[in-house]
Amino acid sequence: MRTNIENKVVLITGASSGIGAVTARYLAARGARVAVAARRTDLLQRVVADILTSGGAARSYALDVTDKANMEAVVAATVGDFGRIDVIVNNAGLMPIRPMIEVNTDEWDAMIDVNIKGTLYGIAAVLPRFTAQGSGHVINISSVAGIKVFAPGGTVYSGTKFAVRAISEGLRQEVGAAIRVTSIEPGAVESELKHSTSGTAKDTVLDFYKLAIPTESVARAIAFAIEQPDDVDINEIVLRPTRQEF
Template identity: 70%
Template sequence: MSEGIQGKVVLITGGGTGLGAETARYLASKGAAVAVAARRKDKLEQVVGQITAAGGKARAYQLDVVRREQVQSVVDAVIADFGRLDVLINNAGLMPIRPMAEVNVDEWDAMIDVNLKGTLYGIAAALPVFLKQESGHIINLSSVAGTKVFAPGGTVYSGTKFAVHAISEGLRQEVGSRLRVTSIEPGAVESDLMLGTSGTSQSAVADFYKAAIPASSVAKAIAFAIEQPADVDINEIVLRPTAQEF
């Protein structure tokens, strides 16, 4: 894998809004060719329009990460359109915060499907490609809640993010001599995640996000991991607002 960001092809799931969109814009400004994928095609087209208007290179792909065949199809399409794939950013995620005693199993299922299975499906689609070309970089969005249990209310969310963190480290141990693997663990960041809570914890989440840092801060952390020399693997980056205790 070449050094730096210039010319690399980067696929970002959850790329239509928030952190994914900001990362796409930032990496494109640094010379990457960006493929943004998410469910809402209109949001993706807005991001692509912003990037191309600024002279960057980007394309949109409609994707629901809980559909394994769709994830595979998007990876195949990106390689067909751009000629290769260098970096996969598994960014799509959900964060409905609710005490476990309320037993909202539908929310549990959704977080397991998107946060955990969606990440695994991305790895399943990109890993054979990266191993064949003997280069590649998988970046998984975990959370500070994947290093410390976010409770009360975020117990299941933490469970999914702990899993993403563990999978990232296990994958690094398995393929680290050939590929790069990075786990990004942000604290409160301005994104759509805070909008996923509709239950009794809604006001607590709103208060928590009052100190949120801009998505651009995380985009720069992701860029830092990508732009390192090929023999340097940034394994994990934890970042949070200075005012955030958790």
């Protein structure tokens, strides 16, 4: 049975591991043509090799989401290689947890650059193309920390994920009926994100993530949003472990 995923061209940022890599494999297995992008190109090549071995279609691209020109070039290359782009999953993210009193402004800058500006650069690169072709789907990875502030320690991270959620909703209102927008808001999910924390809160974060659910949980949520009929827009999906209180 044909689904609304089959033959769609999906670009996934931060796809070298974790949610991005698992989602790429999951969508490719369901017929999507997948473009995977990240800084660690060696890991991207493994993802592509797995997909090709399984009979899917995939290409990899070196990408630093904080570089606006690089993002535009990757989107242009995706269109050049696959003929179009139907979905972007703005997945790249950082989560260094640290009390604000420690005033690590380098971490604050990195989160703003990757989590917020990286998402905006992805949107900027695809939006004119989606508008011109009269269709498209922007999927942004926010967090339950974008619904409720995760403090102490996650205040700035929450700020960036609140921003992603707000940008998603504003974009939905602006783009009209032809373009779909989805914000995915996971709780503790098994991925490398927890290793973004290297400071005083590291042990607390790693202990918290002991209840994490499998990465494929998010891949299924993303697939659910994509596979809906074109006139159905899944705007927001919140998922977390049943044992997670926050």
